[in-house]
Amino acid sequence: MGTYRVWVDGRIILAGDDLDLTTVDPLSDDALRRLAGQLLSWERAPRGYTARQITFLQDDLAALQTALAIPVPxxxxxTRIRAHGVTDGTTSLGTTITTARDNTGNLHYVWRPDVYDLPGHPYRHHHIDHTLTSPERLVEPTLEGPDTAVDGPNAPAVLTYGGRIRAHEVEPIAGSAWPTIDSLLAARTAAHLPLADEELLVALRxxxxTTRGPLGPAVNRPARPIHSFDVTLDPHSPELPASAFDWFRRDAATRPAFLTVTGDTVRILDAAHGFIDVRAAALQEALRRSDADLATLLxxxxxxxxxGAESQLTKAALAAAHVPDITTPADGLSPPPPTAGDPDPPFELDF
Incomplete structure (x- = not known):
């Protein structure tokens, strides 16, 4: 049997030692739901209650059970969710944004990971534009709060500012996602947090x-590299073999388009057109065309x-999928052959 305490406004309202947790993890969502069911026995039991207990049982218990109920897909x-990795056992917490279905009718969730909101993360201020997409089979609802990235195998080594507290006396509350020492120092300068002597500075990469210098604390250079392979926490890490996700900005007049890359195949998700799978080379050629040219072709x-609400990325993907001769230039002339070593012509996108 497990013990429990129910707190309301900082005070213990109910407590007991008769909660059966023999078949569930005490820290799981199921344990909380079982506790809510256990509290029904308090509501039915013929015993004397305080005024605060009566208020909780009559007014708050039903709302608590509703909040703990498993949502219907x-x-x-x-909705708070836990998403599982496609090729490994990693998981990430986040919040659903919308849903979509692929060409075969399978449901997918478009969601935003919690770590995107950590200080220093490049996607912190882009709450809609930057999301991930996971198939329904890899998504489950959860009651867990936001993931603060202070535990697990990918947690930063040090999360405290300064170095004047014994390590065993520190409880990490939330992590950060500054990729480099320079970005961390810039953020501290903006926040008016001065350096201290003998301080350990840790970024994702x-x-x-720092050491005591004639003009105050000095940062020791060069910094020691740290491996950074987490595509969610550090999506622009130079150590990633290939970007698993590529995102594009958009203006207020267009729908957001989400893009994933798997080998030579690119998948674009548009809320109206669904999933569009195209070859990377064909999409690259389509993206070189103007927005008006793409609309004319389609x-x-x-x-x-x-x-009329499609982004240029969506139009380019539709053209790559439906226009067989998309690689032919708009004026019908073939471009000159590239010189060995020449980079691809640059282009800027704003979605």
Missing amino acids: PYPPG ELTT ARHSTVVLD
Whole structure:
């Protein structure tokens, strides 16, 4: 049997030692739901209660059970979820944004990981534009709060500012996602947090220390590199063999388009057109065309109907999928052959 205490506004309202947890993890969502069911016995039991206990049992218990109930799929926007990795056993916590279905009707969730909101993360201030997409089979609802990245195998080594407290007396509350020492120092300068002597500075990709100098604390250079392979926590890490996700900014007049890359195949997710799978080379050629040229090409195909809210990425993906000769230049002339070693012509996208 397990013991429990129910707190309301900082005070213990109910407590007991008769909660059966023999078949569930005491820290799991199921344990909380079992506790809510156990509290029903308090409501039915013929015993004397205080006024505060009566208020909780009559007014708050039903709301608590509703909040703990397992949501019915497809989960609505704002649902807390745990997403499992496609190729490994890693998991990440986040919140659902919307849903979509692929060409075979399978449900997918578009969601935002909690770590995107950590200080220093490049996607912290892009709450809609930057998301991930996971198939329904790899997503489950959870009651856990936001993931602060202070535990697990990918947790930063040091999370404290300064170095004047014994390590065993420190309880980490939330991590950060500054990728480099320079970005960390810039953030501290902006926040008016001065350096201290003999301080350990830790970022996602490197760490270093400070020493006492004639003009105050000095940062020791060069910083020691740290391996950074977490595509969610550090999506722009130079150590990632290939970007698993590529994201594009958008303006207020267009729908967001989400893109994933797997080998030579690119998958674009658009809320109206669903999933669009194309070859990377074809999409690259389509992206070199103007927005007006893409609209003209797509207008010739009765199978494609535009609603006017598509981003250029979505139009390029539709063109790559439906226009066989997309690699032919708009003026009909072939471009000159590239010189060995020449980079691809640059292009800027704003979605």
